[in-house]
Amino acid sequence: MKLFGSSGIRALFSQELLSIAFRVGLAVGKNCPNVVIGRDTRTSGEAMKHAVISGLLAAGANCKDAGIIPTPTLAYATREFSAGVMITASHNPPEYNGIKLFNPDGSSFGASQQERIKALVLAESYDVTDRAKADTCGDYQGAVENHIDAIASRFPSPLNIRVVVDSGGGAASEVTPRLLEMLGCEVVALNCKPTGEFPRPSEPVAANLTELCRLVKESGAALGIAHDGDADRMMAIDEKGRFITGDVMLAILTRAVGARDVVTTLDASMSIDEMGLKIRRTKIGDTFVSEELKKGGDFGGETSGAWIFPSLSLCPDGIFAAAQIAALTAENKLSELVDAVPVYPLFRGNISSKGLEIARLQADLMALKPLSVSNMDGIKLVFSDGWLLVRPSGTEPKIRITAEAKTEARASEFYDSCLDIIKKSVDIGVEAN
Numbered sequence: 001m002k003l004f005g006s007s008g009i010r011a012l013f014s015q016e017l018l019s020i021a022f023r024v025g026l027a028v029g030k031n032c033p034n035v036v037i038g039r040d041t042r043t044s045g046e047a048m049k050h051a052v053i054s055g056l057l058a059a060g061a062n063c064k065d066a067g068i069i070p071t072p073t074l075a076y077a078t079r080e081f082s083a084g085v086m087i088t089a090s091h092n093p094p095e096y097n098g099i100k101l102f103n104p105d106g107s108s109f110g111a112s113q114q115e116r117i118k119a120l121v122l123a124e125s126y127d128v129t130d131r132a133k134a135d136t137c138g139d140y141q142g143a144v145e146n147h148i149d150a151i152a153s154r155f156p157s158p159l160n161i162r163v164v165v166d167s168g169g170g171a172a173s174e175v176t177p178r179l180l181e182m183l184g185c186e187v188v189a190l191n192c193k194p195t196g197e198f199p200r201p202s203e204p205v206a207a208n209l210t211e212l213c214r215l216v217k218e219s220g221a222a223l224g225i226a227h228d229g230d231a232d233r234m235m236a237i238d239e240k241g242r243f244i245t246g247d248v249m250l251a252i253l254t255r256a257v258g259a260r261d262v263v264t265t266l267d268a269s270m271s272i273d274e275m276g277l278k279i280r281r282t283k284i285g286d287t288f289v290s291e292e293l294k295k296g297g298d299f300g301g302e303t304s305g306a307w308i309f310p311s312l313s314l315c316p317d318g319i320f321a322a323a324q325i326a327a328l329t330a331e332n333k334l335s336e337l338v339d340a341v342p343v344y345p346l347f348r349g350n351i352s353s354k355g356l357e358i359a360r361l362q363a364d365l366m367a368l369k370p371l372s373v374s375n376m377d378g379i380k381l382v383f384s385d386g387w388l389l390v391r392p393s394g395t396e397p398k399i400r401i402t403a404e405a406k407t408e409a410r411a412s413e414f415y416d417s418c419l420d421i422i423k424k425s426v427d428i429g430v431e432a433n
Contacts, residue, residue: 003121004114007285010089010098017097018051020121024057024099025085026128027120032083036140038066038074039087040230041195044097048087053137055374056085060129062266064140068194070231073147075106075315077140088171091203091228094196106313107294108287123206147308148179150312151320153373154232155319158184161222164237165322166190168211171196172231176322180225185326188219202228204235204305206243218242225322226425232286233305234318238334246303249272251341253307253321256328259298263289266377267389267402268303271342283377284391284400292316320341345408347415350398351422358392358399363423365381365390368414381414388414390422 003009009024011017035056041106049065056063066077071086078084084102092098101109101117109117117254120126163185167173173192181186190212191199201208204226216224216237224237236244244252247269254262254275261278265288273279279299282288286306293300293310294322300308306316309324328337362379368388370381378391378400386405399422403414 003118006259007090007287008086008095008098008100008108009090009129010092012095013048013097013226015041018047019050021051021087021099023121024101024117024127025052026059026126027055027117028052028085028101029056029059029061030120031116032061032081034062034082035085036064036066036074036077036081036083036143037085038069038077038143039072041068041169041173041194041196042089042094042097044228045087045196048099052085052087057135057137058128060135062135063137065137065138066143068171069143070175070227070319071100072106072232072313072315072317072319073143073171073175075102075317076150076313077143078102078106079104079313080360086230088230090230090232093202094198094229101136102315105294106315107290108315109253110287110291112202114399139269144175144178147228147319148175148182151179151323155183155282155323155375156344157327157330159326160184161326161330162186162188162220163326164188164212164216164219164221164224165192166200166209166224166226167192167194167231167323168200168202168204168227168229169193169195170202170227170231172319176225176227176231176319179319180326183323183326188215188221190215198229199342204233204253209235209237209243213237213243223326223334225325227318227322228305231318232316234321234335235305236323238338240335242335242338244334244338245343246301246305247346248338248341248343249305249307249325250301250303251275252337253301253324254299256324257299258311261297261299263297263300263308265289265291265302266380267348267400268301269344269346269404270387271344274342285315290316342354344404344406345411346402346404347411348400348402349415350393350396350400351419352398358390361390361421364424365418367421370416383414386414388418390418
């Protein structure tokens with residue numbers, strides 16, 4: 001059974017997921033004696049949280065409940081504990097829920113930690129602590145205040161710009177507006193009421209942010225900010241109402257923090273390699289980026305909108321990223337920064353993974369005559385003028401295809417050729433994004 005994906009545990013809310021939640025709590029409690037827990041705004045969050053708490057207490061662990069908070073806020077609070085547990089399915093639809101596990105430095109549990117948890121979760125039997133050692137779960141106060149104070153202290157100058165914040169009804173609905181107002185911004189709130197049902201699809205991609213783009217232009221704002229359900233992601237809109245792609249955001253934030261040593265993923269644009277920096281690439285997933293940052297580095301990013309600032313935490317922090325891009329926009333027109341970033345034609349899309357074995361594709365893909373092939377995460381083919389990546393999603397039953405080249409014709413050729421090869425193997429449906 002595959003328990004952990006590339007970003008924790010996620011599944012449709014169900015009796016089985018609640019059972020897993022209890023067993024995860026029990027497993028974490030057996031390894032970590034002092035744990036803080038939080039959740040996002042999903043309606044199933046309270047049941048999931050109490051299932052995990054039951055497991056933690058049954059294991060004899062001390063547990064504190066931080067309530068509804070963003071994932072990076074929970075991760076920052078974990079520095080005072082031996083582990084943190086976040087109840088969230090991140091950008092997945094509201095009928096999903098899940099669990100993310102954090103170390104005191106804000107990093108997600110690594111592969112060896114996940115294997116220990118998985119072994120205990122899947123064990124046929126389990127032990128609980130003596131009743132005399134079972135504790136109660138108390139409240140943890142001040143998680144949000146501590147997090148936003150730590151961020152605000154890094155931006156002492158008043159920003160004096162208008163910002164539209166679209167939290168998608170998620171856990172940052174009251175947090176990011178509060179932080180930006182502390183920094184001197186005038187905040188226009190959009191979808192910032194945490195009802196438990198997301199008013200727009202949670203993932204902050206261009207197709208889901210048309211209302212934000214419109215409101216930024218209409219309100220004369222300098223910037224638009226968008227989060228997913230747990231605010232580990234942040235994407236932005238410039239003053240012209242244009243969605244800024246993750247590859248451009250990676251370059252802008254890299255320059256904003258003055259980074260020289262950057263960790264990013266295999267699917268990030270090759271333009272980042274042309275910035276004269278030390279670039280290290282990992283498998284796709286913020287867990288792998290934060291794991292690599294433990295070895296050093298100034299900044300880490302994944303083009304899905306997960307930005308890691310290791311000077312504060314090894315957890316992707318959409319709230320810190322919101323403050324950083326706001327501070328940058330207070331001094332520069334964001335559209336000018338966007339237009340200054342070199343952009344190569346890039347195609348991304350998804351296909352159903354049903355009936356498709358990615359390992360079988362490599363021999364057929366070699367017909368494209370790449371210069372080199374990497375199997376770090378799926379299959380990445382590198383050419384003299386671009387690259388093609390085919391890999392299974394770590395969070396959904398899909399195969400992801402990414403192609404980039406110096407010209408649009410070549411990028412399209414890589415992408416279309418890959419689709420043709422796959423179509424010969426299995427009947428599929430294609431979904432561009």
